[in-house]
Amino acid sequence: MTKPLGVILGGGQARRMQGETKGLLDLGGQTLLAEVIARLAPQCAGLVLNANDAAARYAGYGLPVLPDSITGWPGPLAGVLAGMDYAAALGHSHILTAAADTPFLPRDLGERLAEAARAGGQPIALAATWEEGRLMRQPTFGLWPVALREDLRDAVTGGLSKIVLWTDRHGTATAQFGTQPVHPFFNVNTPEDLATGRALWQKLSADT
Numbered sequence: 001m002t003k004p005l006g007v008i009l010g011g012g013q014a015r016r017m018q019g020e021t022k023g024l025l026d027l028g029g030q031t032l033l034a035e036v037i038a039r040l041a042p043q044c045a046g047l048v049l050n051a052n053d054a055a056a057r058y059a060g061y062g063l064p065v066l067p068d069s070i071t072g073w074p075g076p077l078a079g080v081l082a083g084m085d086y087a088a089a090l091g092h093s094h095i096l097t098a099a100a101d102t103p104f105l106p107r108d109l110g111e112r113l114a115e116a117a118r119a120g121g122q123p124i125a126l127a128a129t130w131e132e133g134r135l136m137r138q139p140t141f142g143l144w145p146v147a148l149r150e151d152l153r154d155a156v157t158g159g160l161s162k163i164v165l166w167t168d169r170h171g172t173a174t175a176q177f178g179t180q181p182v183h184p185f186f187n188v189n190t191p192e193d194l195a196t197g198r199a200l201w202q203k204l205s206a207d208t
Contacts, residue, residue, distance in 0.1 A: 001093070001094065001114055002045065002093070003043065003044055003045040003110070004044055004045065004087075004092060004093075004094035004095050004096040004110060004143060005044060005045055005046055005047075005048065005083065005086070005087040005090065005092040005094070005095045005096070006040045006041065006043065006044030006045075006046065006047040006048070006095070006096050006097075006098070006110075007047075007048055007049075007050055007066075007079065007080070007082075007083030007086075007087075007095045007096070007097045007098075008023075008033070008036055008037070008040065008047065008048070008049045008050065008063075008097075008098055008099075008100050009050050009076050009079040009080070009097055009098065009099050009100060009140055010022070010023045010033070010049055010050060010051040010079075010099075010100030010101075021051075021053060021057060022100060022101040022188055022189075023036070023049075023051075023058075023100035023101060024057065024058075025101075025188065025194055026198075027103060027197060027198050027201040027202070028198045028201065028202050029202075029205070030201075032100065032101050032102075032103050032188060032197075033049075033058075033061060033100050034061070035103040035201070036098060036099075036100055036101075036102060036103060036105060037061065037063070039103075039105050039106075039107050040096070040098050040105065040109070042107070043096060043107070043108075043109060043110035043111070044096055044110065045092065046090075047063055048063055048064045048065075048066055048083060048086055049061070049063045049064070049065050049066065049100070050065075050066050050067070050068070050079035050082050050083060051065050051066075051067065051100075052067050052068055052073070064086070066079075066082040066083065066086055067082070068081075068082055069081060069082050069085065070153075070156055070157060074156055074159075074161055075161040075162075075163075076097075076099075076139075076140050076163060077152065077155070077156050077160065077161060077163055077166060078156055079097075080095070080097055080142075080144060080152065080163075081149060081152050081153055081156055083095045083097065083144075084144065084146045084148075084149035084152065085149060087146050088146045088149060092146060093145065093146055093147075094143055094144060094145055094146060095143075095144050095146065096109065096110045096113070096142075096143050096144075097140060097141060097142050097143075097144065098140065098141050099140045099141070099185075099187055101187045101188040101189070102141075102184075102185055102186065102187045102188075103186075103188075103197060103201055104182045104183065104184050104185075104186050104200070104201075104204075105141065105184055105185065106127075106177055106184045109127065109141060110143065112127075112175040112177070113125040113126075113127065113141075113142065113143035113173075113175050114143060115175070116173040116174060116175035117143060117173050119173070120171075120173030121171075121173075122170075122171040122172055122173040123145050123148065123170055123171055124142060124143065124144055124145065124148075124167050124170055124171065124172045124173070125142060125143045125172065125173040125174065125175055126138065126139050126141065126142045126163075126164075126167060126172055126173075126174055126175075127141035127142070127174070127175055127177055127184075127185065128174040128175065128176050128177070129176065129177055129178070129179050129183070129184075129185065130176060130179075131179065135174065135176070137164060137174060138185045139163035139164050139167065140163070141185060142163075142167070148170060151170075152166065182200050182204065186200070
């Protein structure tokens with residue numbers, strides 16, 4: 001499979017961060033979004049950002065900014081759909097998604113998801129971790145075929161918001177990632193998370 005189009009999902013309302021744009025928060029030398037871009041871009045044929053605030057806020061990142069095409073903040077599936085529509089217009093067969101507030105996402109995310117989809121014979125692959133004795137899917141980190149976009153549009157306009165309820169309809173493989181030394185899908189939801197993320201990021205930066 002050729003490299004997918006990367007779609008960074010940043011369309012949430014950030015209620016627990018007092019409405020601040022989470023991707024633009026500073027890790028101590030780099031924003032969350034800049035770190036996500038640095039990790040995701042080499043895995044993709046191009047990148048776009050799904051966001052519902054003013055596109056001018058992201059002008060310095062050089063990415064197309066795609067708002068949800070469905071109003072009412074329907075959740076991350078709407079961002080996946082926006083990415084699929086954009087990818088279809090450019091002739092891409094798949095998109096690779098990641099959240100904008102996850103600065104430790106795996107640098108081999110796309111490769112591992114593609115292999116899981118091939119090995120499992122499934123159209124969709126989602127990342128997962130093993131925690132507290134069970135497999136925890138990380139559904140905003142996925143490899144998605146653009147061919148399913150009309151089915152997804154019908155689901156989202158029909159009120160579906162939970163990612164796995166839609167993916168499980170079509171068959172979903174999982175790629176399992178370890179959680180040490182840093183949880184790869186750690187995300188910043190609160191000021192406390194941001195403080196933790198800064199400490200982890202600065203430690204990793206000092207160790208490399």
